[in-house]
Amino acid sequence: MPDLAKPTVLVRDSFVEAARDFRDESWLPDFPVEEVAADFAGYVQRVLAEEHNQGVPVTTLWYADGATYLGTVIVRHQLTPELTRCGGHIGYQIAPRHRRQGHATAMLAAALAYCRDTLGLTRVLITCDETNTASRRVIEGNSGILENTLDGECRYWVDLTENPPPAA
Numbered sequence: 001m002p003d004l005a006k007p008t009v010l011v012r013d014s015f016v017e018a019a020r021d022f023r024d025e026s027w028l029p030d031f032p033v034e035e036v037a038a039d040f041a042g043y044v045q046r047v048l049a050e051e052h053n054q055g056v057p058v059t060t061l062w063y064a065d066g067a068t069y070l071g072t073v074i075v076r077h078q079l080t081p082e083l084t085r086c087g088g089h090i091g092y093q094i095a096p097r098h099r100r101q102g103h104a105t106a107m108l109a110a111a112l113a114y115c116r117d118t119l120g121l122t123r124v125l126i127t128c129d130e131t132n133t134a135s136r137r138v139i140e141g142n143s144g145i146l147e148n149t150l151d152g153e154c155r156y157w158v159d160l161t162e163n164p165p166p167a168a
Helices: 009-024 033-038 040-049 081-085 103-117 133-141
Strands: 003-005 056-065 068-076 090-094 123-129 145-150 153-159
Touching: 003 103, 009 033, 009 040, 009 056, 009 068, 033 040, 056 103, 068 103, 090 103, 103 123, 103 133, 123 133, 133 153
Parallel strands: none
Antiparallel strands: 003 056, 056 068, 068 090, 123 153, 145 153
């Protein structure tokens, strides 16, 4: 059963495969796939060591089923004015070959539980491009309420006290 956990070397092959797929679809065109593949343990250590990004504390978690990497969640513990406008508390991506299988919805539910249970957050902002209907469905499926759309970015709030996600 898939689980949200800290990055691990156990998913090396499927992570590298997913990174190639992301690069090929131009999602992460500059990601150094071959360099990461050559020193995957070092890459995992760098990801684990990153405690701040975009001016706030962050936690990176990988969604995996055993040795199969399915996706990534980046949880921003706080919001800046910029993240309040675009970015929010949670960013996520599902490996291309694992999309349309319900993983994004389950992964986001686990990330929301992490925000509630580990970080003590009661309200979480998630944003996505207005044209990304799949992501909009995932957020709405996790009790996201659309507040507004700013410059093509949909801003959803999830109240973790009224509609708490299942425990991870």
